[in-house]
Amino acid sequence: MKHIVSMDSAALIDSGVQQNYGIPAIILMEQAGTALSELFFDKFCSASDSVVFLCGTGNNGGDAMVMARNAFFKGFSSIKVIITKESLRDIPAIQLDIIRSLGIDTYVWENDRSICEEICSKADWIVEGLLGIGQKSELRQDIKSIVSFINNLDDIRIFSIDVPAGIYDDYGLIADVTVNVGVYKQECFFPSYRKRCGDIHLVEISFPPELIKRQSSGLLIEDISVFSDELNISRYSHKGDRGRIGVFAGSAGMLGAALLSGKSVLRTPSGYVYLFVGNDIFEQIYPIAGPLVVKKESDLQSFDFMDSVLVGPGWGRCENRVLLLSSILKKFDKGVIDADAIYSLKLLIDKEDVSLGTGWVLTPHIGECAFLLNTTVDKLLKNPLICQDFVNRHSCTLVLKSHVTWIFSPGNIAVYDGCFSPLGTAGSGDVLAGLIAGLLTAYTSSFSAACAGVIAHANAAKLLYKDKGWFSSDMLVDYIGLSLKEIGIEIYERER
Numbered sequence: 001m002k003h004i005v006s007m008d009s010a011a012l013i014d015s016g017v018q019q020n021y022g023i024p025a026i027i028l029m030e031q032a033g034t035a036l037s038e039l040f041f042d043k044f045c046s047a048s049d050s051v052v053f054l055c056g057t058g059n060n061g062g063d064a065m066v067m068a069r070n071a072f073f074k075g076f077s078s079i080k081v082i083i084t085k086e087s088l089r090d091i092p093a094i095q096l097d098i099i100r101s102l103g104i105d106t107y108v109w110e111n112d113r114s115i116c117e118e119i120c121s122k123a124d125w126i127v128e129g130l131l132g133i134g135q136k137s138e139l140r141q142d143i144k145s146i147v148s149f150i151n152n153l154d155d156i157r158i159f160s161i162d163v164p165a166g167i168y169d170d171y172g173l174i175a176d177v178t179v180n181v182g183v184y185k186q187e188c189f190f191p192s193y194r195k196r197c198g199d200i201h202l203v204e205i206s207f208p209p210e211l212i213k214r215q216s217s218g219l220l221i222e223d224i225s226v227f228s229d230e231l232n233i234s235r236y237s238h239k240g241d242r243g244r245i246g247v248f249a250g251s252a253g254m255l256g257a258a259l260l261s262g263k264s265v266l267r268t269p270s271g272y273v274y275l276f277v278g279n280d281i282f283e284q285i286y287p288i289a290g291p292l293v294v295k296k297e298s299d300l301q302s303f304d305f306m307d308s309v310l311v312g313p314g315w316g317r318c319e320n321r322v323l324l325l326s327s328i329l330k331k332f333d334k335g336v337i338d339a340d341a342i343y344s345l346k347l348l349i350d351k352e353d354v355s356l357g358t359g360w361v362l363t364p365h366i367g368e369c370a371f372l373l374n375t376t377v378d379k380l381l382k383n384p385l386i387c388q389d390f391v392n393r394h395s396c397t398l399v400l401k402s403h404v405t406w407i408f409s410p411g412n413i414a415v416y417d418g419c420f421s422p423l424g425t426a427g428s429g430d431v432l433a434g435l436i437a438g439l440l441t442a443y444t445s446s447f448s449a450a451c452a453g454v455i456a457h458a459n460a461a462k463l464l465y466k467d468k469g470w471f472s473s474d475m476l477v478d479y480i481g482l483s484l485k486e487i488g489i490e491i492y493e494r495e496r
């Protein structure tokens, strides 16, 4: 399992390993530096590249110096070590003594600024060990000026150790590769900071799994294996067993969103899909709805049971919608609230005491979520964890969509590191909402259904992009069935 922890909790793991198990920091540093070197040499750089190891005064700089030593022993022809200032902390100071006694060229930024700048500008790679998990708030001016110089260099690649320097700072370092040491750092996956990390990797060191688990704030998810035991799709089932799903979507001029999300539900293992629309568009949508059963919203009273519902894609925003959402929430207990229905939900919450419950999944994008939570887009991008309070109050699941998607429910957090821009196309969110609504009938937990939906959505996009290049959302729907099957949402051979 890939746990994520906060940078502060990672420091507690560091100190816990030293105190509880007597493994000294210098051994951890040796392990970190060696694992980082192996990854760097294997995947990224060759012995003929010129590499600058840029070291701060703390242990992050110490890791970089262990890497420099390993590169020296590996026969790298051009390596240089730059330290920000002479006065290093204890362990990095030991590493520096070794570097100097090996005769590796070493420079001090605060003494020889212009030489250091020239060296950096000629390098193929800069290994950045300026600051790791010890960094607090915004960068100090001396480090800020180094970071800003590096960010403005062309034709150079940056390998950040653990976390990029200045992760909290609007002018922080922009890395090509970030390698988390020992455990994934949650801050690297905050949408604002994610863009500074480039490709994120992990190297393992002696962090006992129980210490990581104790500090874990959630899981980085890539596949559905962590949830698969909850799936229930029997080979003996028929359409009636696999779920009736009601889709409340579309309004005048927004038929596309209704069809897209409805067809997306149909591509999941669900059985029947009923599309509920207003009287004004019923005649228009009826002939083009394919296998969707189209009903009028006004007939809702005659439907007492749905296994799940989807409310919101292209639904429009008006007082009527708020009232209809209120009746839907009273009538059903499981479903997805997306797009325009997020807006209606917010108005409803402001007006009356709304109780959602564990069956409901909200799928806002960042802008919709900021509106729902009475916060700003910037605050959410810099700390998606502020969603936790909302999900705890409403006992629901919330999928915060962006280039990195965060999924919350009370006591659970999952992160899907998407970063695949073809998926950011109009209507892609409607497809995801349909997918999750369909999966809600296959999974016992809404959180698992939401996570599986996010994974299947992204996987469909990758399959489609590989086959066809850039795509539109209607094409994405056609890849959902294949994607679900590929990620392991299949028919079970035995009854459960």
Ligand SMILES: NC(=O)C1=CN([C@@H]2O[C@H](COP(=O)(O)OP(=O)(O)OC[C@H]3O[C@@H](n4cnc5c(N)ncnc54)[C@H](O)[C@@H]3O)[C@@H](O)[C@H]2O)[C@@H](O)CC1
Residues within 6 Å of the ligand: 014, 015, 025, 028, 029, 030, 032, 033, 056, 057, 058, 059, 060, 061, 063, 130, 131, 132, 133, 134, 135, 136, 137, 138, 139, 140, 143, 161, 162, 163, 181, 205
């Ligand atoms: N402690 C351990 O057991 C291990 C630590 N490791 C490495 O050590 C790193 C953490 O080391 P440290 O705790 O020494 O911390 P850092 O090396 O991240 O930085 C600490 C230094 O940064 C300065 N600083 C803090 N905020 C700043 C800001 N905003 N602007 C400028 N300077 C700032 C502090 O004054 C302090 O001197 C990890 O990220 C990892 O790379 C690894 O070697 C694994 C083991």
Ligand SMILES: Nc1ncnc2c1ncn2[C@@H]1O[C@H](COP(=O)(O)OP(=O)(O)O)[C@@H](O)[C@H]1O
Residues within 6 Å of the ligand: 339, 364, 365, 401, 402, 403, 404, 405, 418, 419, 420, 421, 422, 423, 424, 425, 426, 427, 428, 429, 430, 431, 432, 457
């Ligand atoms: N750069 C990106 N990388 C990965 N996924 C992305 C990216 N940009 C957007 N997405 C995904 O695309 C979908 C867009 O949803 P949304 O904004 O609701 O679109 P729409 O309203 O057009 O349906 C979300 O699932 C989001 O996570």
Ligand SMILES: [K+]
Residues within 6 Å of the ligand: 060, 128, 129, 130, 131, 132, 160, 161, 162, 163, 164, 165
């Ligand atoms: K760093």
